[in-house]
Amino acid sequence: MAINELFNGGCACGAIRYRVSGPPVMVEYCHCADCRKSNGSAVAALAGFRRNGFEILDGPPLHYESTPAVKRSFCGTCGSPLFYQNQDYPKDIYIHLGSFDQPEALPPDRHVWVSERIPWHRIKDGLPQYDQFSGTGLPEGAPPYKKPIET
Ligand SMILES: [Zn+2]
Numbered sequence: 001m002a003i004n005e006l007f008n009g010g011c012a013c014g015a016i017r018y019r020v021s022g023p024p025v026m027v028e029y030c031h032c033a034d035c036r037k038s039n040g041s042a043v044a045a046l047a048g049f050r051r052n053g054f055e056i057l058d059g060p061p062l063h064y065e066s067t068p069a070v071k072r073s074f075c076g077t078c079g080s081p082l083f084y085q086n087q088d089y090p091k092d093i094y095i096h097l098g099s100f101d102q103p104e105a106l107p108p109d110r111h112v113w114v115s116e117r118i119p120w121h122r123i124k125d126g127l128p129q130y131d132q133f134s135g136t137g138l139p140e141g142a143p144p145y146k147k148p149i150e151t
């Protein structure tokens with residue numbers, strides 16, 4: 001993946017458009033209950049980037065706080081979930097992977113919050129798994145989730 005590669009995306013109806021420059025700091029499947037609810041899906045897929053490379057081109061989106069530190073943004077017209085910002089990670093913005101025009105360019109590299117995974121959601125892709133959030137970047141972060149995953 002080229003440094004400073006640009007990634008474009010937007011919501012389902014096209015009212016919100018954004019652009020972000022890579023490379024991503026991480027691309028995760030998040031199994032936490034808050035992501036599940038905000039997506040209406042069994043697991044969320046998010047790509048994290050530095051905020052200073054992020055730009056809203058058309059908008060703005062609406063947002064709410066799913067916890068006091070977390071702001072989740074979505075399109076007020078079509079409801080697509082778009083962005084996740086956490087005060088604990090003030091340099092980063094997490095973007096819902098399905099909103100990118102070319103999500104195939106951003107393959108997930110880990111599973112986080114596996115402790116909250118729905119039991120029937122079986123993970124068999126061989127990617128690292130973390131009990132909670134992993135921290136960003138590849139070399140750092142919490143130790144991989146140690147419990148064996150039942151199949
Ligand atoms: Zn929309």
Ligand SMILES: [Zn+2]
Nearest residue numbers: 030031032035
């Ligand atoms: Zn989550």
